[in-house]
Amino acid sequence: MQDVETILQNKILLASLIACFSAQGLKVIIELIRHRKINFRFFMSTGGMPSSHSALVGALATGVGLTKGWESAEFAIASLFAVIVMYDAAGVRQAAGKQARILNQLLDEFLHDAHHLNAEERLKELLGHTPFQVLVGLAWGIGISILALPVF
Known part of the structure; x- marks a missing residue:
């Protein structure tokens, strides 16, 4: 239990996690502004604006x-x-997403019933x-780290 307390006192780790999770939260807000609906899947999704991975490593x-x-x-x-x-x-991941989009389009064109495929059968784009x-994401992470470290 003392190890958990020690980990939670790591200022760099906390700032990095705050940067990552807040960037994920921004994705939901940006989606709300763009499409006027809340999509909570953006809390756990990859891709999108801003990059939470970049925010995390930038803060780190x-x-x-x-x-x-x-x-x-x-x-x-x-x-x-x-x-x-x-x-x-x-x-790499951007290229993989583009390939997935093309493969899904091919699937739609060649299989007229492709729209019945569920999300697990289609490739994530x-x-x-x-x-x-x-x-x-990098700028967000740098900013969060600069602001959060003195607070901790």
């Missing part, structure tokens, strides 16, 4: 830099980890992020 790297120093090995590790995660979010969504 910023928190490490603020607490350990910008010249520290820990900051270098966190920064490189952030770059890899953001590259994956905007590159919203997997990755645009570079802009990644940058917004």
Whole structure:
């Protein structure tokens, strides 16, 4: 039980999680503004605006830099980890989402009854992020870390 308390006192971890979860919450708000309806699936979905993965790693790297120093090995590790995660979010997963969209369109065209397929049979299309969504997520994470660390 003492280990849990120790983990919950980790300022960098808390700031990073707040950045991630608040970015997920922003997705719901943005969806509400764009489509005038609440879609709670955005709390758990991948893809969309802003990138919660980028927010998390941006807050992590910023928190490490603020607490350990910008010249520290820990900051270098966190920064490189952030770059890899953001590259994956905007590159590999975005490409996989585009491929899924094309495959679903092909399925719709060749199988006239494809619309009866349930969500589990169709490929998930919203997997990755645009570079802009990644940058917004990164900015969100940096901002949350800068604001949250002094509070903790």
